Amino acid sequence: MIKANSKPLGEVFGFIENCKKVLVLGCGGCATVCQVGGEKEVGVLAQALRLKAGTEGKQIEFLENTVTRQCEPEFVDPVVEGLGDVEAIVSTACGVGVNHLVERGCPVPVFPGVDTVFMGSTLEHGEWAERCAACGQCVLHLTGGICPIARCAKNLLNGPCGGTTEDGMCEISTPENPVPCAWAEIVERMKQLGTLQELGEIQPPKDWSTARDGGPRRRVRADLKLDRQEQKVQS
Numbered sequence: 001m002i003k004a005n006s007k008p009l010g011e012v013f014g015f016i017e018n019c020k021k022v023l024v025l026g027c028g029g030c031a032t033v034c035q036v037g038g039e040k041e042v043g044v045l046a047q048a049l050r051l052k053a054g055t056e057g058k059q060i061e062f063l064e065n066t067v068t069r070q071c072e073p074e075f076v077d078p079v080v081e082g083l084g085d086v087e088a089i090v091s092t093a094c095g096v097g098v099n100h101l102v103e104r105g106c107p108v109p110v111f112p113g114v115d116t117v118f119m120g121s122t123l124e125h126g127e128w129a130e131r132c133a134a135c136g137q138c139v140l141h142l143t144g145g146i147c148p149i150a151r152c153a154k155n156l157l158n159g160p161c162g163g164t165t166e167d168g169m170c171e172i173s174t175p176e177n178p179v180p181c182a183w184a185e186i187v188e189r190m191k192q193l194g195t196l197q198e199l200g201e202i203q204p205p206k207d208w209s210t211a212r213d214g215g216p217r218r219r220v221r222a223d224l225k226l227d228r229q230e231q232k233v234q235s
């Protein structure tokens with residue numbers, strides 16, 4: 001899932017300090033799971049903003065709402081249509097949600113309440129790590145299911161760089177941010193699976209045009225679009 005961190009309160013307040021009415025809008029998807037932008041966090045942020053406004057001598061009304069997902073038109077459109085005299089939105093969804101609100105014609109400014117950081121998994125409660133960089137051409141079948149794109153600091157495809165420490169850590173590791181070497185993990189995993197010999201095959205340079213490096217990506221599923229059109233015709 002997408003992971004995010006809350007922005008500092010002062011930064012968020014700075015976005016809306018000259019407004020009279022602000023909607024704090026949460027997301028019931030990833031932002032809820034990583035506990036930065038769901039209903040509970042919307043309540044906490046809205047209350048903190050009210051207190052901040054009070055101490056700054058500003059009269060600002062803060063509304064609260066949390067939709068199922070901010071990345072889907074069916075949940076976002078009713079919010080956009082029902083804004084009334086709201087002058088700005090603070091979104092606690094990931095950056096996709098903010099972009100989507102604008103794309104759906106939101107007539108007022110939409111400000112980010114969180115910093116979106118990566119796509120990752122939960123290591124333990126309260127700890128997440130990046131696991132996929134959405135490169136658009138998955139190579140996990142070659143690497144024992146461990147991603148050399150998202151987990152190797154140099155995105156290497158043909159083995160480690162030589163900077164791996166004796167205890168299997170990446171050379172970028174620090175005591176505050178220990179980073180296992182992805183290639184040390186790949187080798188161990190493939191040993192365990194009995195497929196280590198497959199690493200002897202040299203992989204050609206990756207086609208990065210399917211990744212973010214090829215520009216903003218778009219995906220069209222003609223079968224789903226057709227299904228939708230047929231449903232509309234029948235209804």
Ligand code: SF4
Nearest residue numbers: 132133135138139147
């Ligand atoms: S190879 Fe690409 S698609 Fe597969 S997990 Fe890594 S970044 Fe994600």
Ligand code: SF4
Nearest residue numbers: 152160161170181182
């Ligand atoms: S030490 Fe390992 S994870 Fe770090 S850059 Fe080198 S190969 Fe990649």
